[in-house]
Amino acid sequence: MPTEYRTITEIAGPLIFVEKTEWVGYGELVEVGLPDGSRKRGQVLDSSKEIVVVQVFEGTAGIDRASMVKFLGETIKLNVSRDMLGRILSGAGEPIDGGPPIVPEKRVEITGAAINPYSREHPAEFIQTGISTIDGLNTLVRGQKLPLFSGAGLPHNEVALQIARQAKVLGSQDPFGVVFAAMGITHEEARVFMDDFERTGALKRAVLFLNLADDPAVERLITPRMALTAAEFLAYEVGMHILVIMTDMTNYAEALRQIGAAREEVPGRRGYPGYTYTDLATMYERAGRIHGRKGSITQIPIMAIPDDDWTHPVADLTGYITEGQIAIARDLHRKAIYPPVDPLPSLSRLMDAGIGKDRTREDHKQVADQLYAAYAEGKDVRGLVAIVGKEALADRDRKMLEFADRFEQEFIRQGSEEDRTIEQTLEI
DSSP: OOOEEOOEEEEETTEEEEEOSSOOOTTEEEEEEOTTSOEEEEEEEEEOSSEEEEEETTOSTTOOTTOEEEEEEEEOEEEEOGGGTTEEEETTSOBOSSOOOOOOSEEEESSOOOOOGGGEEOOOSEEEOSOHHHHTTSOEETTOBOOEEEETTSOHHHHHHHHHHHOEETTOOSOEEEEEEEEEEOHHHHHHHHHHHHHHTGGGGEEEEEEETTSOHHHHHHHHHHHHHHHHIIIIISOOEEEEEEEOHHHHHHHHHHHHHHTTOOBOGGGOBTTHHHHHHHHHTTOEEETTOSOEEEEEEEEEEGGGOTTSHHHHHHHHHSSEEEEEOHHHHHTTOSSOEEEEEEEETTHHHHOSTTTSOTTHHHHHHHHHHHHHHHHHHHHHHHHHOGGGOOHHHHHHHHHHHHIIIIIIOOOTTOOOOHHHHHHO
16 A cells, blocks of 8 residues: 655645655656545656655645655556547546546556557558648648647637648548547637537547646656557557647647746756657657558647747657658748648658658649749749839749739638548649
8 A cells, every 4th residue: 555655845836846765757647645635646757865856747736844744656647448539638638528448458657658669560551531632732640740830810720620630641541530639728729629520520530638738847848658658559459540739839838848948957059958859759759660560640739939939949859759740831921822731941851751642643643843933932932022113024033923922812722611632722
C-alpha cells in the first residue's frame, strides 16, 4: 500500500517540492490530499537524491505544508476503446460531453515511443483534404507529419476544422478517423469546435481532446500525448487510418516554458527549455506507418507563430522534425480570401510519394510545378507594377499579373464548406 508523506518543503506555481523517503520513478502518478479533505492529482517531474518535484494538474491552490502526498507507483494511463469515437474529452482524458465513462479495452501509458526506424514504412497514399492549395500543390500523404504555420488572428482553426471534416484516403476501404487535440483554447473556441463537429456529423469518426485556457498549464503538456495514445490504439490495434490535428503547439510550448521557469531550469532560446527540440520530437515522431500493421497516423500540428516570425523556436524546431509546412498568409487574409493558404512558402516534402498515375493524375506533378512557377512570377510582377505602373508592363508581364489575380480568386479561394475532389482541383 502506498505510503503517505507530509514533507512538502516548497510550493512554486504548479509545482510542489517533497522531501523523499523512498525511491520514486520519473513520471509516477501522485495524489495530494488537502486539509479540507479534497484531493488533487499530480505527476513526478524530477526525482533527485533528496527532493521530488511534483507538478499538480489541478493547480496548487489550497495546498500547504500540512497536505498529504502519496506516490501511486504507476504512470499516467489512458483508457482506450473503440467507443472513444464520437466522444469529447478533457485535456486529461475525462469525458466532458455528458456521456458515460469510457469502458476501456485496455489502459495504455501516454508517453508512447517513437517508431523504430527499421519498422517504419515509407509514407505514401494521397489524403484528400478537399482544399485545392493543399491537395494540388502541397499534397498530404498518409503517414506524414505536415505542420500548419499561422499567426495571431488568422483562421488556422477554421482551416483545421475543414480538414477534419473533409479528409479521406482515396481508394482505401479501411476506416478513416480524426483525433483532434486543442490546447489552451478559449471557451468560445471550444464551443465552436464542438458545434462544428456535431453539426457536420464529423464527430462520429472523431475523438476530441479539449484543454481550455483556464485549465492548468501542466494539463496542456499531457493533452497531445493523450491524443496520440488514442490515435495509436485506433491505428495499430483497430486498423484505422488516423489524422491527428493538434492546435495550438505554441500554447503547448508556452506551458513547457512556464514549467521550466518554475523548476528554475537554465533557459534556452527566448526562454524555452533547452530540451524543447527533444520534447517536440517525442510527439511528432509518433506519426507514421509500421510494417505489418494496417493502420497509420498522419499529423497536422498547428502553431500560431508570434509576430509571424518563422525563426521563432517553436516553428523553427518543428521545421527540423517534420516534412514541410503549410503557410497561412496574412496578405491573402487581408484580401478576404479563404482559405488563405499561400502555396509559395508552403512545401510538402513527401508530395511525390502520394501523387501521379493510379493515385491522383499522371500529370499532377507537372501541373503543380507550372501553377507554382506562374503564380510566383505573377507576384513578382506585382512588385514591378508598384514601381513602373501597369501601363509600362510587357504583354507577358500583363498576362502573368492577370494569372496571379485569377489564381487567387479561382484556385485558392473556396468556401469553408466546399469539398473539392482532386479532379476538380486539377481541372480549375
